[in-house]
Amino acid sequence: MAKNKEKKDIHKPAPIEKQWRKYFVGNVDFRDVSPNTAGSEIYKHIIPDPSSYITENAKRVLQTLYFSPKDSIPKLETIIYTLKDYDGISAKSGSGKTIGIVYSTRWIEKSFANNDTAKLDYETRGVLYHELTHAYQLEPKGCGTYGDHGIYWAFIEGMADAVRVANGCFTAKDRPKGGTWTSGYRTTGFFLNWIAENKDKNFLRKFNRSALEVIPWSFEGAFKHIFGDNEKYTVENLWNEYQKAMGDI
Template sequence: MKYGLNNFVIGCVALASTHVFAEEPAQLDLSLKPVSYIGDIGWQSFRLPKVTLSRTSSVANTHWNTLDNGLIQQISYNVARLLYRDVGKAPQLPTLKIVFEDMKGVAYKEGDFNGAIIHLSAQYFEKFATTHSEQAVYDELIGVLYHEIAHAYQLDDHNYKEIGPVIEGIADVVRMKAGYVDFSHRKVGGAYDSGYKTTAFYLHWLEQTLKPNLLVELNAQLDPNDDIKWSWALFAKESGISLTESWNKYQESL
């Protein structure tokens, strides 16, 4: 795969080198997208999780076979770099298990900073593969992993029930910054608190136009140990952003 080199660090787990790239997945002619962030030698001390890959489904999936522990660790590192500015504030998961299994839906994460498990639906990816190219299926798999691993690392105010839309939106911003969200999916409508990609596109637009480093700052606001209950009103106050005005401007930009 080819990458443009600049003053950013390309996402990788070989932290001793500034520009080291993940190897191509075996057998299939597939490519990974680069992830960029400002270099910081302090992140050399970041501990990556012990990864376990487990397949319990009998559904054949060549894309699952391209995954390995190093790739999952790389995604974990990239996610942490996107969500946190300081390595000392980023959780360091001891274990991360990825399970490819028979289930409804797409994927979900369970566990906490003491160890997380991500469940992937074999049926979903089997169906997705019937109407998409090999590269598109691989991109979807990696994109889903970015979203779910973001859940394993992000802060959530211990209040998913009330603020789930922003938590899902943040996870999709991470996926977006990793290059695994199609911007052609943006459309007029919805609301800033609709969640998932609708919220993610809005947050990304805010970061690009009004508030640099918004993702890191927003994630920090969801610290469950700060004794502050997060809300969109608090976000508006802390960021100095009018939600109604900015949402309308974002809609006008589409």
């Protein structure tokens, strides 16, 4: 019995901090354009109230990215969340006051292959954390565009996966080896979260806010802004320390 309880606790989401409980994350417009798929049926069985589920997890994203509701947070009015039968996982679209998130019913079916409810909730929340980060995160300036897969892209996708890691929806086995801090997604995300766990518990919040405070933005500039002129805390030295701590070098 104790072993089963431990397994459940692994997937237990973090509590919502008091200051975020009444925060307006945006109205959730839930749409199911593929209601006859197995993925749709599974989703609705596991998550009977999608609007509340999305709202609650949006608050977890916000408390990971920001110090308080008084911070400079992009204000959303509507989140259009769509279940759709397509060959993919999930994607965020739009900007400003209205954004869209689409979630693949095929991916739901794949995630539920062994009838593991906890695994499906774990995966669904993880994907949702990633996409909602894109809705609420700040965007760096003066460092290219998303389409060039450079520094801007690495910040955007790295932060999204860092929030997912910080909220327990990636495990150690999901961490890639190799790459650099500009590789984006999990490679950058695990690195950023490691800094938060080992150097500064507020690092993810400070790193997100650096998009407003460091212009033109760069990883080097952001780390210097956060840690000062300490040679030990340059992005390159912290990356090397991280790689050694993980046993990669």
